[in-house]
Amino acid sequence: MTIPWANPQAAYVAYQVEIDAALRRVLQSGCYILGPEVEAFEAEFAAYCGAAAAAGVGSGTEALHLALAALGIGPGDEVVTVAHTAVATVSAIEMCGARPVLVDVDPASYTLDPQALRAGITPRTRAVIPVHLYGQAADLDPILDVARRQGIAVVEDCAQAHGATYRGRRVGTWGDVGCFSFYPTKNLGAFGDGGAVVSCDAALAERVRLLRQYGWRERYTSSIAGWNSRLDELQAALLRVRLAHLEEDNARRRRLAGLYGGRLAGGPVALPAEMPYGEHVYHLYVVRSAWRDELQRFLAARGVQTGIHYPVPVHLQPAYSRLGCGPGALPVTERLAAEILSLPMFPELSADDAGRVAAAVCEFA
Numbered sequence: 001m002t003i004p005w006a007n008p009q010a011a012y013v014a015y016q017v018e019i020d021a022a023l024r025r026v027l028q029s030g031c032y033i034l035g036p037e038v039e040a041f042e043a044e045f046a047a048y049c050g051a052a053a054a055a056g057v058g059s060g061t062e063a064l065h066l067a068l069a070a071l072g073i074g075p076g077d078e079v080v081t082v083a084h085t086a087v088a089t090v091s092a093i094e095m096c097g098a099r100p101v102l103v104d105v106d107p108a109s110y111t112l113d114p115q116a117l118r119a120g121i122t123p124r125t126r127a128v129i130p131v132h133l134y135g136q137a138a139d140l141d142p143i144l145d146v147a148r149r150q151g152i153a154v155v156e157d158c159a160q161a162h163g164a165t166y167r168g169r170r171v172g173t174w175g176d177v178g179c180f181s182f183y184p185t186k187n188l189g190a191f192g193d194g195g196a197v198v199s200c201d202a203a204l205a206e207r208v209r210l211l212r213q214y215g216w217r218e219r220y221t222s223s224i225a226g227w228n229s230r231l232d233e234l235q236a237a238l239l240r241v242r243l244a245h246l247e248e249d250n251a252r253r254r255r256l257a258g259l260y261g262g263r264l265a266g267g268p269v270a271l272p273a274e275m276p277y278g279e280h281v282y283h284l285y286v287v288r289s290a291w292r293d294e295l296q297r298f299l300a301a302r303g304v305q306t307g308i309h310y311p312v313p314v315h316l317q318p319a320y321s322r323l324g325c326g327p328g329a330l331p332v333t334e335r336l337a338a339e340i341l342s343l344p345m346f347p348e349l350s351a352d353d354a355g356r357v358a359a360a361v362c363e364f365a
Contacts, residue, residue, distance in 0.1 A: 003344050003353050005307045008184035010348035011249075012191070015241055022237035029233070034213065037236040042196070044243055045180075048163075049172045051198035053205035056231030057212050060159040060181020063195035064092030064129070066229060067177040070197075070207040071153045073098050073126045080120040081129040081157075082112050083313040083325070084333040088181075089131055089157050090314050100323060101125070102315045104330040108273045110286075111138035113332070117146055127153040132161035132171050134309070135187070135253070135283035136275060140166050140174045147175075155179060159195075160283040162188040163250045167277055172198045177208075182239060185346075187253070187283050188246050190235040252347040253282040256354050260285055260343065263358035268365040269295070269341070284309055285345040287361070292339050295364050302360045307342040 012019060026037055038056045046054040057063050073079065075097035081089055083102040093100040103116035112130045128147055130138035140156075147154045154175030158164075162180060164171050172178020180186075182194035199205045210217065215226035242249075257280070261271055269287035274280045286309065289295050296306050313333045315325040327334070344357055 002303045002305055003349075003357060004346075005305045005342055005344045006185040007346050007348060008189055008191070010346060011189065011242065014348055015245060018241045019238055022241050023234055026233045026237045032233045034230055035233050037233040037240065038231050041231075041236040041240050041243070044240060045196060046198055048243060048246070049170050049178065049198045051173050051178070051205075052200045052202040054196050054198045055205050055208040055212060056236060057195045057197060057208070058229035058231065059193040060179060060183065060195040061088040061092050061095075062212075062227075062229040063179035063181065063197045064089065064155065064157060065095040066208050066211045066227070067155050067179050067197050068092065068096045068098065068127060069211055070204055071127060071155070071176060073153070076124065077126040078122060078124040079127045079129060079155075080117055080125060082131055082333070083315040083330050084110060084310070084336055085131045085133065085157070085314065086159070086310065087314055087317065088159070089129055090320065093129070098126070099124075100314075100320075102320075102323060102325050102330065104332045105336070106139070107332050109136060109139065109275050110134065110336060111136065112143060114139060114142035114146060117143060121146070121150055121152070125150065125152050127155055129155045129157050130175075131157040131159075132164055134272065134286050135161055135164055135281040136272075137161060137164050137166040137171050137278040139275065139277060140171075141277075144174060153177075159183075159186065161281060162186060162283075163246055164281045165279045171278075173200055176201065177204060182235065187250060187281055188239065188242055190239055192235055194231050194235045194239065196231070249347040250281045253345060254280070256345060256349055256351075257282045257285055259351060259354050260358055263355065264361060267362045269361060270339075282345055284342045286340050286342050288336070288339040289341060290339060292341050295361070296341055298364050299357075299360055302363075304357050304360050305344065308340060309342050311337060313337050
């Protein structure tokens with residue numbers, strides 16, 4: 001039997017009674033878009049993050065796009081971020097008409113290198129997007145220091161970091177805005193697309209709410225130009241169920257990471273580092289090997305599915321060659337892309353199966 005690297009269906013099985021009741025409640029209500037479930041989820045998620053307000057939107061990509069738009073970022077502006085991320089981060093910048101400036105990552109955390117940020121800032125820079133990757137926070141203190149000195153906004157990409165902390169406080173509340181994805185495989189996943197923007201600035205969150213629905217303050221009257229990016233009631237109801245279990249699910253992920261760390265220590269792969277400044281929530285458990293492709297094939301033959309997040313850095317993808325950042329420009333990012341491998345990681349993964357995965361990895365040696 002194959003052990004999958006992710007298994008969103010397992011979350012449904014685990015919480016089926018609660019999820020079915022929540023979905024039935026919405027179906028019977030007759031209200032399916034931006035109703036009481038979305039309002040309740042926004043309040044509950046803002047409280048969980050420690051933010052003043054949250055705005056539910058259609059996806060994590062759209063959360064980033066709307067956050068940047070709410071900050072007034074557009075054509076002629078530059079936004080600094082990393083190439084070691086899902087392409088959605090960069091896509092959102094271009095959706096605003098702004099230009100992405102891609103910089104390298106720290107070799108230990110795999111997140112934005114503050115020194116690289118400094119080098120990437122120009123007179124046109126209006127924002128920086130630190131990506132909290134794989135469940136671990138970027139080192140926000142030096143990033144925020146640079147941003148404040150330069151007068152640029154900080155938009156946290158929290159798509160893989162629901163519940164992660166930095167110096168005891170949850171990510172998403174350190175910068176101007178925090179942007180989350182609820183894609184099904186996330187720590188807090190919907191059963192479809194969904195996203196949210198959180199902020200400690202309630203007025204900024206309200207502007208995102210305007211932008212997500214044509215700029216309407218009242219129906220059919222646009223006070224500002226906006227888009228259509230709405231979190232629906234079914235997904236919000238489901239997310240309310242899953243949010244209530246997020247801390248215990250993250251605790252299970254951390255226990256599995258501890259099991260992997262114990263079994264793989266001294267083995268044939270480099271283990272992920274947990275940085276001292278925050279708590280990792282292990283959206284992914286990413287190891288490194290100079291023989292990554294051989295290891296992936298070896299594990300597949302033994303019934304262990306793995307992933308690569310991400311195999312081609314954004315700056316080396318054909319669509320983004322026009323950014324002028326070619327091979328060799330981001331050496332840490334390029335080395336990671338050649339070596340990283342995501343082992344199975346989800347809350348419902350049994351200790352026995354995690355042990356099987358670890359044993360197969362050690363057998364590769």
